[in-house]
Amino acid sequence: xxxxxxxxxxxxxxxxxxxxxxxxxxxxxxxxxxxxxxxxxxxxxxxxxxxxxxxxxxxxxxxxxxxxxxxxxxxxxxxxxxxxxxxxxxxxxxxxxxxxxxxx
Numbered sequence: 001x002x003x004x005x006x007x008x009x010x011x012x013x014x015x016x017x018x019x020x021x022x023x024x025x026x027x028x029x030x031x032x033x034x035x036x037x038x039x040x041x042x043x044x045x046x047x048x049x050x051x052x053x054x055x056x057x058x059x060x061x062x063x064x065x066x067x068x069x070x071x072x073x074x075x076x077x078x079x080x081x082x083x084x085x086x087x088x089x090x091x092x093x094x095x096x097x098x099x100x101x102x103x104x
């Protein structure tokens with residue numbers, strides 16, 4: 001397979017993935033608009049728990065991304081924005097207990 005053909009199929013694949021993500025996001029937005037504050041809070045809590053449970057894998061993958069960015073000569077400011085800081089994920093749980101705009 002030639003490099004030009006590979007790039008074209010990668011671009012098509014990326015476009016297909018992005019279009020599908022857009023369709024799924026649009027469908028999710030409709031469901032979210034109809035969700036109660038309790039349902040939204042439950043979803044936020046579940047997301048926070050999933051992030052906490054995957055912290056080691058997320059940090060490992062991020063370290064690989066940062067190393068690759070350095071290897072590729074990306075700017076320091078880009079690498080700084082790319083690098084995750086290992087903080088307590090308390091903030092994601094706090095979001096679930098904050099008033100939502102729809103609840104005000």
